[in-house]
Amino acid sequence: MPSSIDVRLDRVTKRFHEVVAVDDLSVDVEQGEFFSMLGPSGCGKTTTLRMIGGFEETTAGTIYLGEADVTGLPPFKRDVNTVFQNYALFPHLSVRENVAFGLRRKKVDNAEIDRRVVAMLELVEMPGYESRKPSQLSGGQQQRVALARALINHPKVLLLDEPLGALDLKLRKQMQIELKRIQTEVGITFIYVTHDQEEAMTMSDRIAVMRAGRIEQLGSPEELYERPRTEFVAGFLGVSNLLGGSVVGRDDSFVSVRIADGTVLRAPAELVNGSATVRIGVRPEKLRVTPIVEGAGPTPADGGLNALDGTILDASYIGVSTQYLVKTRDGHRLTVYAQNLETGGAAEALADGHPVRLTWQPQHTFVISVTTLDDGRTPVQTEEGAP
């Protein structure tokens, strides 16, 4: 199993004077993986990447590439290449010489270099641009050249620091797909830094959500989205509805949680670690809105669904879906995205003030343990098959 680890950070810390940019961070990145570091500005993503690349010395801790400890090595002795945020193409060299730069330093022979440059420019869909200067290329084209310049060296690991940050939205989307295709094609481990959660979700095998120099939660995009373990992660990866409550019962698969207005909701038992008070959450698109018909009496909670009553506070029709704001009996506001499957349009949306019942599958409930919230210091790892 250790042989399949490409990059290992072992309790790495980086301090700039008083600022702790990276705080006792440990992570294993597996071979061939598309690994993203996601987090708000200043959380230490770039610093972490620069330490792996060798541009920044660690204050404490060890960095391994494969089996080897590379902590003290300069960049040119590490089998890692970087795609810099603003590409950092050499302005005085042609596209060909930019791409060939690494191979020339490694004294690969000229015929071989020519062959590989052509092949690499083909891979990034820039054939025929060999003799252009970087200043004669568009942003997207420069991006591709920067990628080719790094990939041509077949590094063990490719580091990418917000490589799409300077591109417009459309080109960004297109390049995300390209990048993923190229990564699959070459099979090199990518460590990708971004603060765009959608970008991370689209491309990554695993994401480390970072906050204040630490990993807040590590997992696949699906795990992070469906089962966030902290309020920060829940909020960073999309809209979430959180409710506080206390555990009142437990069976093999679910725990029952009584929330403030007295309703008892169920959540997957494996997510609750024994604490009596918890916060549970559910994503807006998991909720179903049913109007409560006056005088029909309370409908029984059918099929073991979680059910929560409230009134419509606001409804906004946004084409594919209708977004409702629902106020629960104890005053919480929940967001609901209702797919416009049967309804014909804005006219049929539920009116403000209408009493409704929200229902969802108990397994769609996620749990934020209150202790983890207060003590944000313990990074929570949700690996596949973890208890």
Add this chain to the structure above:
Amino acid sequence: MRSLRRGLAPLLLLLPGGGWLVVFFVVPMAFMLLISLQEGTFDTGYQLTWNFGIYPQVIGQYWELYVRSTSFAVATTLLTLAVGYPVAYTIAFHGGRLKNALLLLVVLPFFVSFVIRTLNWRMILSDNGMVFGTLKDAGLLDQNFHFLATPASVIFGLTYNFLPFMILPLYVAIEKIDRRLIEAATDLYASRAQAFWRVTFLLSLPGVVAGSLLTFIPSVGDFITAEVIGAGNPQVFMVGNIIQRKFLDSLDYPAAAALAFVLVAGVMLLVSVYTRLVGSDRLAG
């Protein structure tokens, strides 16, 4: 009509610069050429006789001085580059908050007149002065050693005097370089030395070219350094010394003008060859 106007626009844009060149360069050069072609003496007056024979005559008599001036100036340029590059590099990349203060130090000598500074060096470097006198007293140097009036001393003086002209353009060029390019080079397996030569130095070439021109051109025509530090030794005279003597002492205007004309024409030729060799397309980046 419109195409005519479009054709005129670039010419109009050339007017101010072109006008400057005509008034301050072409016209004086033409005057100098005309003076060089005159014959006569200061007392009887000079007549324009189109005496082109003056050129082979002065070149034949003083070619060694042209060679010496050029080699002194080349040596000066190389020395200022060797000394100035590390200085400019350090200020640009490691100057931090002291950058401006350090740059001020570089130009500070300009606050004192060129002649006075050169005279001071003559005192400092004289046979029994601060430096060599002390060394001789300490027995570290032979009593007969002398430095003033040697070619090395003139080159030293020129290097000192024109060093800021090298440092400033180098600083501007190096400061502009994106540091991430150097990181990118080391990321792509370049050692620090390779990253320097293949990226930093190549990108600073415009500064190297500008600095070389700014030191070479004034040094090749300089006469004060050779006069003062050279202590009037004809063995280290440069062309400028002869021109100055002919104009002011022997009042031989035609010969002085011919010598000066050859110097300017020669410098222009060298400069155009140099910029072509270093490649102005490189400068355009």
